[in-house]
Amino acid sequence: MPELPEVETSRAGIAPHLVGHRVARLVIRQPQLRWPIPANLALCLEGKVIRSVARRGKYILISVEGGAALLHLGMSGSVRILPAGAPAAKHDHVDLVLDTGSMLRLTDPRRFGALLWQPENELHSLLASLGPEPLSDEFNAEYLQTCCKGRKTAIKTLIMNSQLVVGVGNIYANEALFQAGIDPRRAAGRVSAQRLEQLVICIKQVLARAIEQGGTTLRDFVGGDGKPGYFKQELHVYGRAGELCHSCGSILKEVRLGQRSTVYCPSCQR
Numbered sequence: 001m002p003e004l005p006e007v008e009t010s011r012a013g014i015a016p017h018l019v020g021h022r023v024a025r026l027v028i029r030q031p032q033l034r035w036p037i038p039a040n041l042a043l044c045l046e047g048k049v050i051r052s053v054a055r056r057g058k059y060i061l062i063s064v065e066g067g068a069a070l071l072h073l074g075m076s077g078s079v080r081i082l083p084a085g086a087p088a089a090k091h092d093h094v095d096l097v098l099d100t101g102s103m104l105r106l107t108d109p110r111r112f113g114a115l116l117w118q119p120e121n122e123l124h125s126l127l128a129s130l131g132p133e134p135l136s137d138e139f140n141a142e143y144l145q146t147c148c149k150g151r152k153t154a155i156k157t158l159i160m161n162s163q164l165v166v167g168v169g170n171i172y173a174n175e176a177l178f179q180a181g182i183d184p185r186r187a188a189g190r191v192s193a194q195r196l197e198q199l200v201i202c203i204k205q206v207l208a209r210a211i212e213q214g215g216t217t218l219r220d221f222v223g224g225d226g227k228p229g230y231f232k233q234e235l236h237v238y239g240r241a242g243e244l245c246h247s248c249g250s251i252l253k254e255v256r257l258g259q260r261s262t263v264y265c266p267s268c269q270r
């Protein structure tokens with residue numbers, strides 16, 4: 001599933017091909033994604049020059065005069081830049097054709113993604129409740145302390161709550177807590193201020209590193225068979241239950257928190 005770093009990599013990969021260019025047409029082969037693609041979306045986009053390609057949480061915002069197309073990759077979505085008219089395969093649901101002779105193609109086998117419209121000066125309801133970006137200054141030790149104060153929720157569940165901070169997906173929550181030496185099951189309100197400060201640093205580091213590694217896959221966004229966007233970084237705990245801790249050699253344990261696989265080192269994480 002594309003998480004924040006993959007979405008940011010996708011955004012950075014497609015932006016140079018879109019910004020400053022005019023939308024010639026929008027081709028919708030399958031309007032039934034997680035929500036139906038709005039019937040007026042083609043009208044909103046066609047003939048308009050793309051002003052920017054931004055990201056908020058896991059949403060990519062393609063802005064034109066009058067508003068922005070809101071793109072979410074869901075569980076299995078990906079975007080590529082291809083020559084306009086490239087033959088479409090089964091799961092190639094949408095093409096945003098530009099006047100440059102290129103197009104942005106959205107492929108989404110499971111159709112949990114979304115393509116919606118946000119009028120200018122309005123905030124789409126899906127974006128309205130999102131917490132701060134984890135890599136922004138707004139997400140800092142003081143902020144996280146306020147979020148955690150008195151809370152009995154497991155710290156891992158809390159940092160994955162997008163109303164408090166966006167984009168800390170399961171992989172990155174597992175890894176950041178390992179790096180910070182915090183037991184993922186610990187009640188958020190019982191993690192010391194000093195350790196929360198460390199956790200903020202670790203969350204930023206883990207995400208920044210993943211985005212940096214994604215940068216090396218950017219060329220995959222252009223061309224035929226590139227498998228864009230999903231990259232493996234070195235993981236210390238996620239997916240490693242039963243294996244040895246890279247730091248102390250103990251056997252890593254797995255529990256389920258909020259229905260998500262949670263792997264931790266019983267001796268390094270307290």
Ligand SMILES: [Zn+2]
Pocket residue numbers: 245246247248249250265266267268269
């Ligand atoms: Zn360990």
